[in-house]
Amino acid sequence: MTVLTLTLIVVFSLAAVAVKRVPAGQVYSLYRYGKQVRLLQPGTHVVLPLLDRVGHRIDLGGRVLRFDASLAETAPVQGTVYWQVLEPERADAVIEQADQLIRHSALDALQAETEADQQERLQMAARLKSSLNQQLRERGVMVTRVELDAAA
Template structure:
């Protein structure tokens, strides 16, 4: 092979190698990061940078992408842990935690298995929080308990570059003996409430009856007061008549009252014989005389 051809061939090979090297350098220098990920770049085994979404440049052959971390929200598998309440009741709590990685450099270099670490931390926090509450509080204040768990968990996982977005208590299960005891207690409470309601009903009925009697007594008292006022008015009228008309007017009133009584007796049903005393006959005469006298006056 002529020297010129060999030299030309060698130059072409060198250009091809250079082109390949440049291509590889450019390819390794340019990194396109998806929106849902972050890249952790190392240089000689040491943290160099964290690449965000978009086009990024690194030093070829010196820097390398050591970890590709997803920043999407993650959900831990549902876990169950036993806990004992303050009133010594054994419960089984089902929890679920949602989190996302916000600082990949901490997650990569400070914790090996982040899911297992979070699950263990959640179990400890749940046992600790439930141990300070009674069973009724656990059942009725579940939202408050969830908030306490989330806050405690957020303080722990902050060093791991993790943000806890949500923590949920899916269920609180009891053993059969505790369930039976709670059912008996619930039935007893319902019976007590029924008795209280019935007693309150009877009490209300007695109060209403007493109010009715009191109202009737007040009305009777008012009626008696009206009658007393009427009698007083009549007595006053008679007194005025006696004062103005003299004794004859009084005698006239008495005689007319006797006549009215005898008239009522005569209106009885059936045949009857009325025996009048002499004083009654005199009453008719006195009334007639007084009437004539009053007319003449």
């Protein structure tokens, strides 16, 4: 192989790596030297090869989180939290810990609740959703629905 051939291979390889395709419903956070530079919205983008890297692939669709809570004086409670990312620029910093943040916040909010019948359980779910959204809104995440079930 000649030097020209090797040079062409390297140039075409770098050009191929420089093109990033972001699928619909997702956002990629682009990092340079360990700091976030920008968010790549759905579509095709050209980035600087060897300098830029994709830090997080953030799905903007809804997600589901199941949890079990054993509260001190009541029967165990199982639940489902439906959540989604609304502001990817805020959520980027905590996206890897989002499930743990939501689970921890849900368990903290449920600690204050007592035993509930079906109507009270619906009200507890609404209060839990409100409490979670107050804590998570500043991080760019929103809880869209909470369902609570009595544990079997």
